[in-house]
Structure formats: C-alpha cells, structure tokens
Amino acid sequence: MSENETGANGADSIDKQASHGRWRLSVAPMLDWTDKHCRTFHRLLTRQTLLYTEMVTTGALLHGDKPRHLDFNEVEHPVALQLGGSEPADLAACAKLAEQWGYDEVNLNCGCPSERVQRGAFGACLMAEPGLVADGVKAMRDAVSIPITVKHRIGIDKIESYGFVRDFVGQIAAAGCEVFIVHARNAWLQGLSPKENREVPPLRYELVHQLKREFPQLTIVLNGGIKSDDEIAEQLQHVDGVMVGRQAYHEPWQMAGWDQRFFGTAGPAQSREQVEADWLLYLEQQVASGRPWTQAMRHALGLWNGQAGSRRWRQIWSDHQYKAMDVRAVARLASQSRSGIAAQVEAHEARHQAAALL
Numbered sequence: 001m002s003e004n005e006t007g008a009n010g011a012d013s014i015d016k017q018a019s020h021g022r023w024r025l026s027v028a029p030m031l032d033w034t035d036k037h038c039r040t041f042h043r044l045l046t047r048q049t050l051l052y053t054e055m056v057t058t059g060a061l062l063h064g065d066k067p068r069h070l071d072f073n074e075v076e077h078p079v080a081l082q083l084g085g086s087e088p089a090d091l092a093a094c095a096k097l098a099e100q101w102g103y104d105e106v107n108l109n110c111g112c113p114s115e116r117v118q119r120g121a122f123g124a125c126l127m128a129e130p131g132l133v134a135d136g137v138k139a140m141r142d143a144v145s146i147p148i149t150v151k152h153r154i155g156i157d158k159i160e161s162y163g164f165v166r167d168f169v170g171q172i173a174a175a176g177c178e179v180f181i182v183h184a185r186n187a188w189l190q191g192l193s194p195k196e197n198r199e200v201p202p203l204r205y206e207l208v209h210q211l212k213r214e215f216p217q218l219t220i221v222l223n224g225g226i227k228s229d230d231e232i233a234e235q236l237q238h239v240d241g242v243m244v245g246r247q248a249y250h251e252p253w254q255m256a257g258w259d260q261r262f263f264g265t266a267g268p269a270q271s272r273e274q275v276e277a278d279w280l281l282y283l284e285q286q287v288a289s290g291r292p293w294t295q296a297m298r299h300a301l302g303l304w305n306g307q308a309g310s311r312r313w314r315q316i317w318s319d320h321q322y323k324a325m326d327v328r329a330v331a332r333l334a335s336q337s338r339s340g341i342a343a344q345v346e347a348h349e350a351r352h353q354a355a356a357l358l
C-alpha cells in the first residue's frame with residue numbers, strides 16, 4: 001500500500017475522501033431500527049459516519065405529525081432523511097421540509113421491495129420507472145440546495161443484466177443526482193418477504209464496481225452483506241463509500257474504530273464503560289421529558305456483544321419486570337451481573353491456565 005493510500009495517520013485511502021468524503025461510510029436506513037434514539041447512540045461510537053433515518057413516506061410527512069417524523073438530536077449530524085414516494089411535487093415539498101428541519105441530505109428509496117410499498121408505487125418498483133425517478137430527483141433538486149441521493153438495487157425480479165442498472169443510474173444522473181447507494185442484489189417483487197429480499201437474491205458486488213468504473217464522476221456507495229472492517233476497506237478500493245446496515249446495528253462496538261481507521265480522526269468512544277455511562281445520561285434525559293427509557297435502550301442492547309456477561313446484561317435491560325424501575329438502578333443491576341460473570345470467566349480461565357502448566 002502506498003503512503004497516499006495508508007495516510008500518515010493510518011487511515012485507509014484518506015486521499016480518496018476529497019471529492020466523495022461524506023459518503024465514505026454510512027449506517028443504512030432501517031425501518032423501526034434507525035430512529036433518532038438509535039442514531040444518537042451511534043454517535044457515541046462514531047462522529048464521522050453518515051447516518052440515515054428510517055424511510056418516511058411523503059404521505060406520512062405531508063399529512064401526518066411532522067415533528068414526530070422529522071425531529072432529531074443535534075449530535076446526529078451528518079444525518080440524511082430517507083423518503084419513500086414517487087410523486088415529484090410531493091417529493092419536492094418533503095425535501096423542502098427536510099432542509100428546513102436541518103437535514104444534511106435527502107435520499108430517495110428505490111430499493112424497498114415490500115408489498116405495502118409496491119401498492120404505493122414506490123420503493124424498488126421505481127427502478128422500472130426511471131423517468132419518474134428522474135422527475136422526482138429534478139423536482140427535489142430544484143426545491144432545495146442540500147444533496148439529493150438515491151438508494152436502489154442492481155435489478156428487479158429476474159432482470160440480471162448490468163445494462164438495466166447502468167441505464168437506471170445514467171438516466172437519474174442526467175437529472176442531476178450525483179450520489180447512488182447501491183444495494184448489490186436484486187429485489188424480487190413477488191414471493192419474498194422484505195427480510196428474504198435482504199438475504200436470498202445473490203450479492204453481486206462486481207456490478208457496483210462496474211458502475212463506478214463507468215461513471216467515475218459519480219459517487220457510488222456499495223451496500224449489502226458487509227461485515228468486517230477489512231471488507232469495508234477492500235470495497236473502498238473499488239467504490240467511494242460503503243453503507244453498513246445490520247452489522248452496525250447488531251455489533252455497534254465495531255463502529256468505535258471507524259473514525260480512526262476510515263477518516264483518520266480520533267473517535268468519541270474510549271471504552272464500552274464510557275459509552276454506557278454517556279448513554280445512561282441520554283436515557284435519564286428521556287425519562288425526565290416523560291418518555292420511557294425502554295424506547296431508546298432497545299437499540300443499545302448489542303453494546304457488550306462478544307464480551308463475557310453480555311447476554312446477562314442484555315437480559316436485564318430487556319426484562320419486562322424492570323421496565324418501570326429507575327434507569328440507574330437497572331444499569332447498576334445489569335453492570336453488576338455482567339462484571340460478576342466476567343470475573344467468573346476470568347477466574348475459570350486462570351484456573352485452566354494454571355492447570356495446563358502443572
């Protein structure tokens with residue numbers, strides 16, 4: 001690896017950030033998961049990673065409770081609002097709201113395969129209507145000055161050809177979109193649940209790499225099935241950014257190393273204990289403003305994953321009998337149980353090692 005690629009501070013390919021830096025690493029939009037509490041928790045682990053909201057439909061935003069859908073915590077920046085919709089005028093109105101609310105980007109969902117979304121004629125089925133997506137992108141771009149980005153699949157149903165996704169990207173790029181987040185598998189619009197649609201259609205990263213080669217001026221972000229930091233680094237050799245979904249949610253501590261490795265700056269997290277202590281302050285704020293701490297806490301249950309006692313810690317935090325208890329008392333109980341088990345494991349290992357020496 002050259003000096004440029006490694007960077008003086010040890011981050012991978014820092015030089016490549018110049019033009020596409022904001023999208024270098026992101027956490028995916030995930031319905032029911034990446035709400036503002038979840039994103040606030042992720043900010044205790046990484047300052048630089050771009051965070052996406054859950055998908056909000058244009059109908060819900062225009063006719064529903066706007067603050068409920070749009071409010072976020074200042075610490076979440078940079079944060080992007082993901083929209084689900086297809087009507088250009090509605091998309092433009094929602095993009096305006098997003099800009100007024102302070103979002104850093106609006107992302108259009110062209111990748112969701114759920115039947116409910118298909119009935120609304122948006123999500124992945126929009127890949128069959130690039131003209132409509134282009135009109136939507138143009139309408140949003142005319143309405144706001146924050147970036148408009150598109151998240152999509154590599155194809156729908158049995159369309160396997162590279163030409164399909166190339167023409168889609170080409171047409172939307174002609175309408176002014178410069179950033180494409182590509183979930184590197186097809187969406188099968190019939191017969192698979194949304195969950196199966198994130199697992200069954202095969203991943204084909206090479207198509208996303210090909211998009212980057214064919215459209216070097218665009219920012220191309222790869223998504224789907226990425227787990228380790230080494231896999232992220234490997235993909236960054238081919239594309240401008242990587243978006244991580246389930247792995248980030250389930251193994252949040254992994255994000256504690258991202259700022260250093262991928263952005264060359266120190267991250268906010270010193271230790272799991274410190275993150276837990278900071279998170280507890282947030283939970284207390286929630287309680288003080290009349291909200292149950294459980295709503296936020298469910299997103300942090302993976303913090304200790306992989307460490308001795310993590311299962312007990314998680315069980316205590318999710319146990320119904322403690323829901324009405326003071327949050328500090330629950331934290332003490334969870335922490336004591338976890339360290340008790342960790343101490344037992346340590347003692348057991350020490351005995352094991354001593355026996356091996358005899």
Ligand SMILES: Cc1cc2nc3c(=O)[nH]c(=O)nc-3n(C[C@H](O)[C@H](O)[C@H](O)COP(=O)(O)O)c2cc1C
Nearest residue numbers: 028029030031054055109183224225226244245246
């Ligand atoms: C629970 C859940 C909810 C999701 N909701 C959305 C969504 O609202 N909008 C969207 O574009 N993708 C959604 N996705 C898909 C993810 O953004 C991502 O494309 C997919 O999980 C593949 O990335 P991964 O393998 O890194 O998880 C969701 C995924 C999960 C697991």
